[in-house]
Amino acid sequence: MSAFLEVKNLSVAFPTEDGIVQAVDSLSFSVEKGKTLGIVGESGSGKSVTSLAILGLQKGSKARVSGEIWVDGNEIISASEAEVRKLRGKAMSMIFQDALAALHPYYTVGHQIAEAYLVHNDVSKKVAATRAIEMLDRVGIPEPHKRVNDYPHQFSGGMRQRAMIAMALSCNPSLLIADEPTTALDVTVQAQILELLRDLQKEFGTAIILITHDLGVVAETADDVLLMYAGKQIEYGTVRDVLQVPQHPYAWGLLTSIPRLTGDPNLALTAIQGAPPSLISVPSGCAFHPRCTYVDNVGTACTNIIPELIPVSEGKHHSVRCHMSAKVRQDIFANKVEPQL
Amino acid sequence: MTSVNNPILSVQGLTKHFPGGREGLIGKRDVVQAVDGVNFEVAAGEALGLVGESGCGKSTTGRLITRLLEPTAGTVTFEGQDISHFSNAQMRPIRTQLQMIFQDPYASLNPRHTVGTIVSTPFKINKVTPEGGVKKRVQEILEIVGLNPEHYNRYPHEFSGGQRQRIGIARALALRPKLIVADEPVSALDVSIQAQIINLMKDLQKDFGLTFVFIAHDLAVVRHFAQRVAVMYLGNIVEIADRDTLYATPKHPYTKALLSAVPEADPDATGARERIRLTGDVPNPINPPSGCRFRTRCWKAAEICAIEPPALLQIGKTQVACHFPE
Amino acid sequence: MLKYTLRRVVSGTLVLGIVSAIVFAIFYILPSDPARLACGKSCTPELVARIQVALELDQSLPVQYGRFIKGIFVGRTYLENTDAARECGAPCLGYSYQTDLPVTELLVDRLPATLSIAVGASILWLLIGLSSGILSALRRGTWIDRTSQGFALAAASLQIYFVGLILQFIFVDKLAWLPMPGYTSPFDYPLDWAKQMVLPWVTLAFLLSAIYSRLTRSGMIETMGEDFVRTARAKGLSSRDINLKHVLRAAMTPIVTVFGLDLGSLLGGAVITEYVFNIPGLGKLSTEAVTNLDLPVVTGTVLFAAFFIITANIVVDLLYSALDPKVRLT
Ligand SMILES: Nc1ncnc2c1ncn2[C@@H]1O[C@H](COP(=O)(O)OP(=O)(O)OP(=O)(O)O)[C@@H](O)[C@H]1O
Ligand SMILES: Nc1ncnc2c1ncn2[C@@H]1O[C@H](COP(=O)(O)OP(=O)(O)OP(=O)(O)O)[C@@H](O)[C@H]1O
Ligand code: SF4
Ligand code: SF4
Ligand SMILES: [Mg+2]
Ligand SMILES: [Mg+2]
Numbered sequence: 003m004s005a006f007l008e009v010k011n012l013s014v015a016f017p018t019e020d021g022i023v024q025a026v027d028s029l030s031f032s033v034e035k036g037k038t039l040g041i042v043g044e045s046g047s048g049k050s051v052t053s054l055a056i057l058g059l060q061k062g063s064k065a066r067v068s069g070e071i072w073v074d075g076n077e078i079i080s081a082s083e084a085e086v087r088k089l090r091g092k093a094m095s096m097i098f099q100d101a102l103a104a105l106h107p108y109y110t111v112g113h114q115i116a117e118a119y120l121v122h123n124d125v126s127k128k129v130a131a132t133r134a135i136e137m138l139d140r141v142g143i144p145e146p147h148k149r150v151n152d153y154p155h156q157f158s159g160g161m162r163q164r165a166m167i168a169m170a171l172s173c174n175p176s177l178l179i180a181d182e183p184t185t186a187l188d189v190t191v192q193a194q195i196l197e198l199l200r201d202l203q204k205e206f207g208t209a210i211i212l213i214t215h216d217l218g219v220v221a222e223t224a225d226d227v228l229l230m231y232a233g234k235q236i237e238y239g240t241v242r243d244v245l246q247v248p249q250h251p252y253a254w255g256l257l258t259s260i261p262r263l264t265g266d267p268n269l270a271l272t273a274i275q276g277a278p279p280s281l282i283s284v285p286s287g288c289a290f291h292p293r294c295t296y297v298d299n300v301g302t303a304c305t306n307i308i309p310e311l312i313p314v315s316e317g318k319h320h321s322v323r324c325h326m327s328a329k330v331r332q333d334i335f336a337n338k339v340e341p342q343l
Numbered sequence: 344m345t346s347v348n349n350p351i352l353s354v355q356g357l358t359k360h361f362p363g364g365r366e367g368l369i370g371k372r373d374v375v376q377a378v379d380g381v382n383f384e385v386a387a388g389e390a391l392g393l394v395g396e397s398g399c400g401k402s403t404t405g406r407l408i409t410r411l412l413e414p415t416a417g418t419v420t421f422e423g424q425d426i427s428h429f430s431n432a433q434m435r436p437i438r439t440q441l442q443m444i445f446q447d448p449y450a451s452l453n454p455r456h457t458v459g460t461i462v463s464t465p466f467k468i469n470k471v472t473p474e475g476g477v478k479k480r481v482q483e484i485l486e487i488v489g490l491n492p493e494h495y496n497r498y499p500h501e502f503s504g505g506q507r508q509r510i511g512i513a514r515a516l517a518l519r520p521k522l523i524v525a526d527e528p529v530s531a532l533d534v535s536i537q538a539q540i541i542n543l544m545k546d547l548q549k550d551f552g553l554t555f556v557f558i559a560h561d562l563a564v565v566r567h568f569a570q571r572v573a574v575m576y577l578g579n580i581v582e583i584a585d586r587d588t589l590y591a592t593p594k595h596p597y598t599k600a601l602l603s604a605v606p607e608a609d610p611d612a613t614g615a616r617e618r619i620r621l622t623g624d625v626p627n628p629i630n631p632p633s634g635c636r637f638r639t640r641c642w643k644a645a646e647i648c649a650i651e652p653p654a655l656l657q658i659g660k661t662q663v664a665c666h667f668p669e
Numbered sequence: 670m671l672k673y674t675l676r677r678v679v680s681g682t683l684v685l686g687i688v689s690a691i692v693f694a695i696f697y698i699l700p701s702d703p704a705r706l707a708c709g710k711s712c713t714p715e716l717v718a719r720i721q722v723a724l725e726l727d728q729s730l731p732v733q734y735g736r737f738i739k740g741i742f743v744g745r746t747y748l749e750n751t752d753a754a755r756e757c758g759a760p761c762l763g764y765s766y767q768t769d770l771p772v773t774e775l776l777v778d779r780l781p782a783t784l785s786i787a788v789g790a791s792i793l794w795l796l797i798g799l800s801s802g803i804l805s806a807l808r809r810g811t812w813i814d815r816t817s818q819g820f821a822l823a824a825a826s827l828q829i830y831f832v833g834l835i836l837q838f839i840f841v842d843k844l845a846w847l848p849m850p851g852y853t854s855p856f857d858y859p860l861d862w863a864k865q866m867v868l869p870w871v872t873l874a875f876l877l878s879a880i881y882s883r884l885t886r887s888g889m890i891e892t893m894g895e896d897f898v899r900t901a902r903a904k905g906l907s908s909r910d911i912n913l914k915h916v917l918r919a920a921m922t923p924i925v926t927v928f929g930l931d932l933g934s935l936l937g938g939a940v941i942t943e944y945v946f947n948i949p950g951l952g953k954l955s956t957e958a959v960t961n962l963d964l965p966v967v968t969g970t971v972l973f974a975a976f977f978i979i980t981a982n983i984v985v986d987l988l989y990s991a992l993d994p995k996v997r998l999t
Contacts, residue, residue: 057903059899059902059903088905089905090902090903090905095903096903098900098903103895103896103897104896105897106897106900106901107919107995108918108919108992108993108994109918117906118905121906122905142622144623155994155995159397169900169904188560189396189561189601189604189605189606190396190601190621192606193604193618193620193621194620194621197620218605218607220608221606221608241610242610245610246609246611252535256534256535259534259537259538260534260538261564261567263566263590263605264607267566267567267586270545271538271541271567273535273538273542274536277503277533278533343609
């Protein structure tokens, strides 16, 4: 039996004046119902582009999308806009990064939620309006029967994000993609929203893709993690594996460079040198090589050959894209990285 | 109130009210109580962290300290001098001592000026000529902040976010100030770049004996930078303590909630921690709640909390403003 | 909202007052003697003096201005308490030097023609401009888009009198499909009215629909790139719903405001169009008055036009707040 969402070799490129932007490059992953996949990567690593591809939202644009995306047995990339439209909102829906921009400024929050419900449900406007109030109540908006008539700008940041969630969940979708749902929010509100997502998932068995650049959010919410760098998937596995026995030098760098609430605060953070690459001229070989401190362990392959995504050990659901041999990686991890975690 | 030894900066009853919208034709103008009666001191050579949620008045406090804003009430004392209402001319000699680093490395640098011009501006404004000339000094500073001295003639758009923040830091360092107010210097940067900048500022603090007021909303970042931490909520300081005390034994309910809301990048740590979930949002600073401003979200709120604003009092090693501290 | 409207009306009236004062002051700066102008061809010094008295031009400027303003609101009587007393009911704008008719009467007389042009043309240009703009935006890059935008670009660069004269030459002089443009009352002879109005309408609409087409197209295309349109797609809405309910709704707001202002200034007199087609509207009246230095009529038409423009501004602002909930009027 295959997973609810199955992505195979997804690539997305944008032809631009400066050249071709390879925003996403051969991504493969799957998400089952009731599970959460965290996609992590820094700004510009291709997270949002991936999520838009799953909803088929690049259809009709200049983007070149290739590979396969299976949602509940339907292939998205080869499907027509009309076919994908039937899946949007019901089989899969999305919460966008910037809730203020993603809501229509001229329609009330209630209208926008009701509209989403009406697409897939043959009911009267009145029933849909009741559903909107019910959804707002469900996501914890106080006095929903009053706030349903507010416009998005009358909501606070946290409430707008809740309204987005209410809208996305109004048709009980089986897959929910949340693109940095809490990045713009305060930690106390972020905690509320993440808890809400967890509760709703428990109740409806939704499959969730949670996009973030915060490893803490992933640790608290996700079952699996996919780590992206310059459009490629460089490490993929369960949260426990990837955060506790990370395999890729970039993952090591991230985990040792983030400030934490535990451990000795007087020790200097181990920063990753350099800056993320431009997607128009991605470094040859392993895209991370200009910033990697372990190139010497491999030699010229790092700069010449793009590493394959290989399982960390035979048959394990934990894979990594790095030329270093498993043995060398284990050694470095045990001696240099683990003591800092 | 206990005071730190040898304060370089002391803030008493600092208040800033902004005019808000007006109600009706001749109605009363709303008042945004952005900062309301804040007291703290910063010792020479220390880094004080200022944390709190969006809109609690952190930036406004920073701009009051550096006198980019004039306080509505209260005093700012820098090196024994009350600068609260100094004119621009009076501020000029002091500006060289007091610098600010801004949050947005994209917006805070003039795109039409070269890096050299940007970093040498403080010399020109304050009519200072360093030993060996401006250019030589600027190139030295560029090197100190980890940029190539050859970047002198380049423009900001040629640099990444992290490098731009280094330029901002170089500009702040140019006049060898004593106190730097850094307003969320890493918030806009990628995770992998943040550590570079934090480490750089930490080194600078050590090497040059700089005093920092470090503004951030991220408690984990502050923990790695500041020796003392002040927590703000809706224009008030609710708790100040040295770092270890504050993180180990938070006394104010808000501090406790804030700490428990920070997600940890360790799947095992998550389950173990006590979780406090605040409900609702930060209220509007135009109409803050009576008494304790945190009471609308506080699980310990009692009758007195609505009547009596709690004063910032010393309890053990902590100063806390709460009727029922932990 | 009501308070806001009231405040806008008050400030609008104030602006009108300032406009009137300026126009009034110009009378005195102009090196012409109003009484001499009003006197006509067979003029004698005695006559000038008599007229001076009759028009109360012998009074000081502030007194004259005060009486002028009073006339507008409550009416006035020239040469009160004399045998020659002349009652001018509110709103009184004085008498034409040229014809000695009350200016108010002249304005009211000319308004229907201008109104006919403005309303008819605006319906036409909205229909053509919006539909071609929407079509262009939806079929961006296709031949439909390129053709209609090419036309729009060319049309927008033409001048009214050029287009007007050519159309008149073709349809009236050569083909004789249409009568000479002019104005007849639509209540008496609706068909003649329409036939005579066709050319002015088409000419004005030709130019303005080009502008509106480009405005609509760029507004739609800009809105299509907004995040909320992507959200609408993600909900599974059909492209018809997306374009009509989400894109057009947002793109319309700026167009409505531009339209309000265009209509307002047109109501003050479609000066060039009326001149080209010789239509007795307010625009024609004002050009005639300016050539003849008929100062009371000039003042009247200027104030009338200012009144329409200011009213249009207020209406547009109120409309804007109705269309964009983010705009709170306080
Ligand atoms: N329509 C487009 N045309 C050209 N380039 C694009 C387009 N959309 C995205 N890109 C590029 O693709 C890359 C990946 O973008 P994406 O939005 O997926 O990043 P992200 O990982 O979501 O980053 P962030 O954390 O900042 O949201 C970026 O370099 C971006 O500039
Ligand atoms: N110039 C101003 N005029 C009116 N209100 C202002 C002005 N500057 C700030 N405020 C208000 O004062 C309050 C405090 O703002 P401030 O920028 O100090 O917050 P902050 O803690 O820095 O928040 P953030 O984390 O979002 O930067 C906010 O409610 C803000 O809207
Ligand atoms: S492939 Fe080479 S450069 Fe890339 S991460 Fe591995 S060791 Fe570093
Ligand atoms: S004073 Fe009262 S409301 Fe305020 S923090 Fe303390 S217990 Fe909570
Ligand atoms: Mg993104
Ligand atoms: Mg701020």
